Amino acid sequence: MAEENKQVNTEESELENLKKQAEEYLAGWKRAKADYLNLKKEMEAQNKEIKEWMSKIMLLPLLEIMDGFDKAILQISENIKNDPWTSGVKNIRKQLEDYLKSQRVEAMATKGEKFDPIKHEAIETVERSLPDMPAHAGQEDESGIIAEELRKGYLINGEVLRPAKVKVYK
Numbered sequence: 124m125a126e127e128n129k130q131v132n133t134e135e136s137e138l139e140n141l142k143k144q145a146e147e148y149l150a151g152w153k154r155a156k157a158d159y160l161n162l163k164k165e166m167e168a169q170n171k172e173i174k175e176w177m178s179k180i181m182l183l184p185l186l187e188i189m190d191g192f193d194k195a196i197l198q199i200s201e202n203i204k205n206d207p208w209t210s211g212v213k214n215i216r217k218q219l220e221d222y223l224k225s226q227r228v229e230a231m232a233t234k235g236e237k238f239d240p241i242k243h244e245a246i247e248t249v250e251r252s253l254p255d256m257p258a259h260a261g262q263e264d265e266s267g268i269i270a271e272e273l274r275k276g277y278l279i280n281g282e283v284l285r286p287a288k289v290k291v292y293k
Contacts, residue, residue, distance in 0.1 A: 179284055182228060185219065186277055186285055192216035193275070228279045233272040233287045244286045246273055251292045265292040 196216065199209055223229075231242060238245060251265045269289045276287025 178226070179279060182223070182226060182279070183285065185223065186228075186275075189216070189219055189223070190274065192219065223277075226279070228277050228284060231276045231278050231283075231287060233269045233276065233289055236269050238267045238269055238289070238291045242276060242278075242283055242286055243269065243289045243291075245291045246288050247290045248293045249290050268292045 192212065192215065195212060199212075203209055233243065249270050251270070268291065270292050271290040272287055273290065274288040277284045
């Protein structure tokens with residue numbers, strides 16, 4: 124009988140050890156699963172960020188092309204204003220503008236706005252001459268107000284894609 128009790132105690136002890144080991148393995152597996160899920164979420168967030176960054180990089184050259192179209196359209200003389208070629212250039216520019224809008228890109232307003240170093244790049248400061256611009260919102264001091272836009276700035280999803288180059292009143 125004593126030997127049976129000893130064997131039962133040994134088996135119970137072995138069973139307890141096996142239960143503890145199984146619990147340790149289960150806890151380790153749960154930690155590994157949680158680590159995996161956290162890593163998966165982190166990788167998805169990084170992939171989303173990389174896609175947004177790549178999208179921005181791909182759109183920047185198109186903004187330069189848009190600038191070229193805008194300059195070309197400004198140079199159209201009166202005698203070819205209604206020419207089919209001129210209409211074609213304007214249509215291509217419109218297609219590019221529509222594509223940029225579909226990518227949530229929009230030009231930002233600048234002239235008469237308060238200078239914001241996040242949205243604007245000041246190229247030059249200029250003195251305000253009275254005929255240039257009426258006082259902004261009833262104030263005489265126009266310092267920090269944008270006098271002229273030299274290059275359009277663009278936003279994507281409300282964030283700056285490319286800052287506008289501007290002249291600012293002193």
